[in-house]
Amino acid sequence: MTATDPQDRILEVREISLSFKGVNAISALSFAVRRGEICALIGPNGAGKSSLLNILNGVYTPDRGEIVFNNRHFRTIDPLEVARRGIGRTFQNNALFHKMTVLENVLTGLARHASSGFLQQAWRLPRARAEEAAHRERAEEILEFLELQSCRDAVVGSLAYGLQKRVELGRALVAAPALLLLDEPMAGMNIEEKAEMSEFVATINRDRGTTVILIEHDIGVVMSLSRHVVVLDYGRKIADGTPAEVQSNPEVIAAYLGAVH
């Protein structure tokens, strides 16, 4: 497959615009993500990155434009349908279920897959039990992969921030999404934690074939992890290419890399 083959594109954003009360958050944004790549979305705060993720996730409806995911077109989509079609996400500020254990949090990622009914579950009928066992196995596999077994029964709210981020990744990953949206998965982490998280993301992408869209501020992480970088500034795309191409783009240097945060 070549880069221009439309079959190769898992996601295409076409001329998307979004405004809040007359302020443009995103203006006529277009880009495509190839199947199996890690695409980083970078740009200063307020550039529209999280807004875009919220559009892909069905939380916001864009004013104009359309999304093509796996050859299916839509402008607005029900968040339930997003999950059903295989898009998983994590949130910028952790959105874990703080009173549940690590294992339970990961299991919620499979909750929509329950095909046994409420009463079957309540009475623990064979079908419900078999399903539960299968879900548990998948969740355990994720815990093992993310090296979370030792805290599997810990209440998430009591864990260190870096571990919480990992649990959130596991919760999104357990449903085996085709596309994973990660909103600043390394924010607030120290260097060691960032390296670990980068390694997990790279492994997920390589071994599970999961396409990843990553919002990240740490340029070092972005350059080493991603193959494709899209740069936003004030809701517009100012660069789109390989890390090397983007890094040498004068507009990017002016708008982002040189900017003081």
Added chain:
Amino acid sequence: MEFFLETLIGGLLAGTMYSLVAIGFVLIYKASGVFNFAQGSLLLFSTLTFVSLHEAGLPFAAALLVTIVILAGVAVLIERLLLRPLANRSPMALFIMTLGLSFIVEGVAQGVMGAQVHALDLGIDDVPIYLGNIMISQFDLAAAATALVLVGILAVLFNKTRIGLSLRAVADDTRAALSLGINLNRIWQIVWAVAGISGLVAGMLWGARQGVQFALSLVVLKALPVLIIGGFTSIGGAIAGGLIVGAAETLAETYLGPLVGGGLTSWFAYVLAIAFLYIRPAGLFGERAIARV
């Protein structure tokens, strides 16, 4: 001392029924952020439905089953016609909605099934039994046991089933639950139905005591202080709050009643609730509100 214990135990047992009503509130509040003022009128509606079916000749179990099915239908209707269209509105708008709902349900229930008082016999003798020298009402004991069983069933439902897991997920972080593909509307329907069933059980127990009538819907006013004391977000808090209110108002009636001319049970719970608002605004087990951005 024996008299004190007797009063205390009687109060605690009566309190379990407050707890049952309060649990319905907590479930709905946690899952949909709605303070459901209509809980009392739904309790009246379901108990009235049960009694009417039973009086029409349906056996106890069949009448109960049909009532539960009707309750589930009402829960689906409420979700479709009210909660879904009004999702994301202000808490005040949702509260007014439930206030309106409570009058509609009450009016329709009495219009269709009549406003007369129905007797309800659950087949439990109200003969006191003696523990040493302490007299305990057998009916109160049976009612408390029923409440305990219901709480046990709810605990299994929420902690051991995957629907329970989804429910806790929605209660904890709705946005995250949606991103995982958890069907919020379905969860709301289930929660309102379950809250309705816990109301039905409470209504049947109260109705057997006082007759099934309009006044049943006023338990909503008793549940309020229970929730303020226990906290709006904790089932354990609802149970504790119910017991505290039950015990406190019975003791107050007995020991303080003669001083103020009696009738304390109708307002003493609110004195406690206001005291709690001073010292523990979130209730015993409630979460302190943290603004979500």
